[in-house]
Amino acid sequence: MTGFVSFDRSIGWALAAALLGFAATPLRAETIKVTIDNFTFTPAEVTVKAGDTVTWTNHDDIPHTVVSAGKYRSKTLDTDDSFSFTFAASGDYKYFCSLHPHMTGLVKVE
Numbered sequence: 001m002t003g004f005v006s007f008d009r010s011i012g013w014a015l016a017a018a019l020l021g022f023a024a025t026p027l028r029a030e031t032i033k034v035t036i037d038n039f040t041f042t043p044a045e046v047t048v049k050a051g052d053t054v055t056w057t058n059h060d061d062i063p064h065t066v067v068s069a070g071k072y073r074s075k076t077l078d079t080d081d082s083f084s085f086t087f088a089a090s091g092d093y094k095y096f097c098s099l100h101p102h103m104t105g106l107v108k109v110e
Contacts, residue, residue, distance in 0.1 A: 031055055031084070034105065036064050036077070036097075041105035048087060049110050055084040064103065068095040 029051040035042050037059040046054060056066045058077040066074040066083050071093055074083035087093065087109045097103040 029053065029086075033057065035059055036066075036103075039100055039103055041095075041097075041103060044104070045106045045108065047108040047110065050088060050090055051086065052109075053084050053086040054107055055082050057082040063099060065098045066095055067098045068093045068107075073098075 030048070031053045032046050032048055032055070034046060034054060034056045036056055039060065041056070048054060056074070056077070058064050058079060058081050061079055063076045063078050065076055066072070066085075072085045072095075076099070077083055087107065090109045093107040093109065095105050095107065
């Protein structure tokens with residue numbers, strides 16, 4: 001057959017699998033840090049992408065928690081303890097410290 005290039009099917013399938021695997025590879029997830037200090041979550045509001053992780057670290061001298069009703073709940077965090085949560089679904093996640101309910105924050109997941 002003149003004008004046609006011979007193509008080994010096994011190479012074609014390998015190429016297709018590599019391209020599909022590359023296209024299906026998710027972008028790298030990020031870790032966003034929130035500090036707890038002086039009875040405040042800083043920053044009080046963060047915007048993340050689905051798949052990202054938020055890590056809260058308590059720098060206060062007293063314990064705190066991180067609670068989003070029905071979504072996630074940390075153990076009591078002593079000084080320098082951390083809690084992390086990976087957000088899989090989009091939406092707004094309001095949270096608070098169950099020991100000091102006036103402490104509030106928001107994670108917006110796109």
